Amino acid sequence: MTVQPATLEPLAAPRGPAAQARRAAAPDVLAAVGQFARRKPLGAIGAALIILFLVLAIGAQWLAPYPYDAAVAQRLQPPSFAHPFGTDANGRDLLSRVIWGARVSVTIGFGAVVISTVIAVIIGVTSGYFGGWFDLGVQRVVDIWISFPALVLLVSLVAIVGPGLWSTTLVLGILLAPGTARVVRGAVLGMRTQPYVESARCVGAGNLRIVRAYVLPNVAAPILVLATTGLGVAILAESTLAFLGYGVPPPFPTWGSMLSGTGRAYMLQSPWLSIWPGLAISAAVFGFNMLGDALRDVLDPRLRGR
Numbered sequence: 001m002t003v004q005p006a007t008l009e010p011l012a013a014p015r016g017p018a019a020q021a022r023r024a025a026a027p028d029v030l031a032a033v034g035q036f037a038r039r040k041p042l043g044a045i046g047a048a049l050i051i052l053f054l055v056l057a058i059g060a061q062w063l064a065p066y067p068y069d070a071a072v073a074q075r076l077q078p079p080s081f082a083h084p085f086g087t088d089a090n091g092r093d094l095l096s097r098v099i100w101g102a103r104v105s106v107t108i109g110f111g112a113v114v115i116s117t118v119i120a121v122i123i124g125v126t127s128g129y130f131g132g133w134f135d136l137g138v139q140r141v142v143d144i145w146i147s148f149p150a151l152v153l154l155v156s157l158v159a160i161v162g163p164g165l166w167s168t169t170l171v172l173g174i175l176l177a178p179g180t181a182r183v184v185r186g187a188v189l190g191m192r193t194q195p196y197v198e199s200a201r202c203v204g205a206g207n208l209r210i211v212r213a214y215v216l217p218n219v220a221a222p223i224l225v226l227a228t229t230g231l232g233v234a235i236l237a238e239s240t241l242a243f244l245g246y247g248v249p250p251p252f253p254t255w256g257s258m259l260s261g262t263g264r265a266y267m268l269q270s271p272w273l274s275i276w277p278g279l280a281i282s283a284a285v286f287g288f289n290m291l292g293d294a295l296r297d298v299l300d301p302r303l304r305g306r
Helices: 018-038 040-058 095-132 131-149 150-161 165-191 195-202 207-244 257-261 273-298
Strands: none
Touching: 018 040, 018 095, 018 273, 040 095, 040 273, 095 131, 095 165, 095 207, 095 257, 095 273, 131 165, 131 207, 150 165, 150 207, 195 207, 207 257, 257 273
16 A cells, blocks of 8 residues: 655645734735825925934934044034034034934923823813813913913923023923913813713713723814824924023033034034034924924814815
8 A cells, every 4th residue: 555645735824804904904004194295295305304303313322433422533524424413612522422412302392292292191181171160270370371471480390400401401391391281171171061971970970980981082173283283392492492401411412402502602614513413403403393283284184184
């Protein structure tokens, strides 16, 4: 009797629901990104700039060609192949300092926006949902909060708590919260009387469940847009503080301190000292603002068009 040799069949690709969902998700994501880039080219450019600055902030120690505090060449050397951005008055590579400055700006910007968003959501949702005397009292506190001159209050608070990375982040987060809280409150006021909220209340759902399941998901879009726009405001405010001498203390580089120190002293003699930090600040603020405007148009049904 002859035995037929066993034939090896190739392993079939997994056909479970999870594998099919993963295979279908990748083209959907790429298609959505492509559609967003076609519809909102400025928003796509802003997103690309944001990704670039995030990469620079995360990988500064690997991407910077030189240490940020080491004299590596002659002082005030113009841009060259070895030093594309030139050197400062201490002989430090300006490209390396701009890359390391991205870490400070991105850290403070995202940290301040997270703090301000958490505070604004708590204040805006509770004030708009409960209303009445509670809403009236909270909004008068917010009015007082907004009435102070922002720059004067910012410099005063940083001077009290002391300059530094986390103190600047905390102060900026507190000062950015009232404007977002006012917008969140307006959105909550418009939906607390909606039929689905009244239906949930009639079937016995508590306030916490209604807020978590119905209110927060419906105000997530404006919160995301405000957070994206607030990132540009936070980076610009941090640069202003650093320019005035109240930001992160040296020797760690920040874009505002580079403009304030050697950039201002040698602006006419070596203009690249102020050009590159200024362009970095402008590109970061431009990127976050363009992405925020594009997200507003995409997420707001009234602005989507046909």
